[in-house]
Amino acid sequence: MRFAKIVFTGAGVWGVVVLTPLLFLFDYMGRQYPPAITHPDFYYGFVVVALAWQVAFLSIGRDPLRFRPLMIAAMLEKFGYVAALSVLYAGGDLQAAQFAVAVPDFVLGWLFVAAFWKTPSGQ
Secondary structure (H helix, E strand, O other): OHHHHHHHHHHHHHHHHHHHHHHHOHHHHHHHOOOOOOOHHHHHHHHHHHHHHHHHHHHHHHOOOOOHHHHHHHHHHHHHHHHHHHHHHHOOOOOHHHHHOHHHHHHHHHHHHHHHHHOOOOO
16 A cells, blocks of 8 residues: 555645646747647646646545545546547647657556555455
8 A cells, every 4th residue: 555655645746746837837838839729718627627636646645545446537537648648649739749748647557557456455
């Protein structure tokens, strides 16, 4: 369980640190990766939902045995994001730098898998 605590707490802290600045970078992102963002509701919706997941990761890290079933949803969150960016990149809709942000999520997804298997089912 110690492994799961470290993995999920680390993922939650990392996510909060990386995602929170995005709340203040709306215009910058539009300039950095043109065209400008035309749907702020999707942008801010993504950031806020992603931040909510960080709370879930921190909760799992606090009590992995209790929240072990939620680890499956956490894996789907990570691998789903990586899959979506992979499809967009393969279709030429993302630049390499935009696709590169999927690497930490890919690594964390596999760490979540390992944490799930190392955490006893509690039955």
